[in-house]
Amino acid sequence: MNDVARMFARTRRAAALLVAVAAAGCALRPLPPVDADVRTAARAVALPVEQVARGRALLVGACAACHAPIHPLDLELADWDDALPRMLRKADLGADAGAAVRAYVQVVHLAPVR
Numbered sequence: 796m797n798d799v800a801r802m803f804a805r806t807r808r809a810a811a812l813l814v815a816v817a818a819a820g821c822a823l824r825p826l827p828p829v830d831a832d833v834r835t836a837a838r839a840v841a842l843p844v845e846q847v848a849r850g851r852a853l854l855v856g857a858c859a860a861c862h863a864p865i866h867p868l869d870l871e872l873a874d875w876d877d878a879l880p881r882m883l884r885k886a887d888l889g890a891d892a893g894a895a896v897r898a899y900v901q902v903v904h905l906a907p908v909r
């Protein structure tokens with residue numbers, strides 16, 4: 796895919812996702828807690844549980860200022876990596892916050908499906 800095609804694909808995905816988020820309202824899928832399954836997945840890839848927990852807190856906090864919290868499994872990891880740098884700038888957050896969000900998203904992808 797060339798850059799322009801990629802940009803359009805991303806914009807379509809983002810639009811579809813935000814419409815889904817808006818339409819879901821209160822029925823939005825809650826973000827998985829940092830429970831035993833998530834902690835086990837974090838240990839398996841040597842990510843500190845505190846970093847994972849901070850990532851979840853950011854996703855439901857600072858990252859939810861403009862849109863509802865986005866469930867890690869709503870996007871492929873590659874799409875998270877694509878969106879995160881832009882979103883960190885929007886939220887005025889630094890690299891350590893980005894690493895925390897990435898850690899939580901990655902670990903939920905590895906944990907048993909929910």
Ligand code: HEC
Binds near residue numbers: 877879
């Ligand atoms: C200042 C408002 C604002 C803040 C703060 C914000 N976002 Fe967003 N976000 C948007 C808008 C607008 C879009 C849709 C357009 C786009 O993708 O740029 C979006 C889209 C997204 C998408 C879908 C992108 C895609 O390519 O499918 C994800 C994932 C996301 N945001 C995650 C985050 C995370 C994580 C944070 C915190 C680090 C965050 N957002 C903070 C405004 C914001």
